[in-house]
Amino acid sequence: MNENNENKKICNGYEAMFTFLNETDFLEHLKVCDECAREHARMQRVSQLIREAKPYIREKQKSRNILKSAAAVFVIAFATLSVPLCMTGVSVYDDYVVQNTLTVEEMGMPVDEYGFLYVE
Numbered sequence: 236m237n238e239n240n241e242n243k244k245i246c247n248g249y250e251a252m253f254t255f256l257n258e259t260d261f262l263e264h265l266k267v268c269d270e271c272a273r274e275h276a277r278m279q280r281v282s283q284l285i286r287e288a289k290p291y292i293r294e295k296q297k298s299r300n301i302l303k304s305a306a307a308v309f310v311i312a313f314a315t316l317s318v319p320l321c322m323t324g325v326s327v328y329d330d331y332v333v334q335n336t337l338t339v340e341e342m343g344m345p346v347d348e349y350g351f352l353y354v355e
């Protein structure tokens with residue numbers, strides 16, 4: 236009993252004990268520390284739940300992968316479609332922006348006979 240109390244004294248909480256003790260020492264500690272034993276039982280239940288949920292989680296991941304490939308298809312389709320869109324953009328630029336941009340002469344700047352900006 237005295238030894239048990241001795242062991243209880245060095246309990247730093249379940250997580251700390253689980254992290255820092257080796258498996259043998261940890262299981263020894265569980266025998267003398269009710270708190271950790273209770274926590275450990277809860278953890279065992281959780282990992283049991285995770286084991287049971289695994290097929291379901293995997294199923295979920297599969298559908299997420301389907302979503303991912305759908306997104307990839309969308310990106311590829313968008314990239315393919317946006318190339319002709321860019322081409323259209325270029326011809327719009329040629330047709331409207333360039334033709335409506337004032338030349339140096341039209342801006343009222345001094346120009347030489349070649350239409351270049353004239354600097355004295």
Ligand SMILES: [Zn+2]
Pocket residue numbers: 246247248249252264268270271272
């Ligand atoms: Zn403990």
